[in-house]
Amino acid sequence: QVHLVESGGGLVQAGGSLRLACTASGRTFSSYAMAWFRQAPGKEREFVAAINKSGGITAYADSVKGRFTIARHNAKNTMYLQMNNLKPEDTAVYYCSADINPVVVSQYRHDYDYWGQGTQVTVSS
Numbered sequence: 001q002v003h004l005v006e007s008g009g010g011l012v013q014a015g016g017s018l019r020l021a022c023t024a025s026g027r028t029f030s031s032y033a034m035a036w037f038r039q040a041p042g043k044e045r046e047f048v049a050a051i052n053k054s055g056g057i058t059a060y061a062d063s064v065k066g067r068f069t070i071a072r073h074n075a076k077n078t079m080y081l082q083m084n085n086l087k088p089e090d091t092a093v094y095y096c097s098a099d100i101n102p103v104v105v106s107q108y109r110h111d112y113d114y115w116g117q118g119t120q121v122t123v124s125s
Helices: none
Strands: 004-005 008-014 016-028 031-041 048-053 059-060 069-073 076-082 091-098 121-122
Touching: 004 091, 004 121, 016 031, 016 091, 016 121, 031 069, 048 069, 048 121, 069 121
Parallel strands: 008 121
Antiparallel strands: 004 016, 016 076, 031 048, 031 091, 048 059, 069 076, 091 121
């Protein structure tokens, strides 16, 4: 069992920055890959970024590449998403997720076994 709690969301103007955090408990943190997804109103949940168990391999959606950075601190059981140069289209609920049997760093929702409750990010124009 893995319990995930996101924090750090909020309201920011376009061009601004936010850092999201996801704190995990339960299974050994360094044993699973993790990812961030987001869901805007009326849209499906979409992949944002993923990171492998050690933090050495990452993947990003094209829409956030160069603006967002995913990282993890295994000793603190925490994953981060640094979001810079935010745009109104980044407005969504952001969810962290855990893949307890990772083969690769996946961008597919069905590969992730546990999810947090989400944190709202709103970017005003």
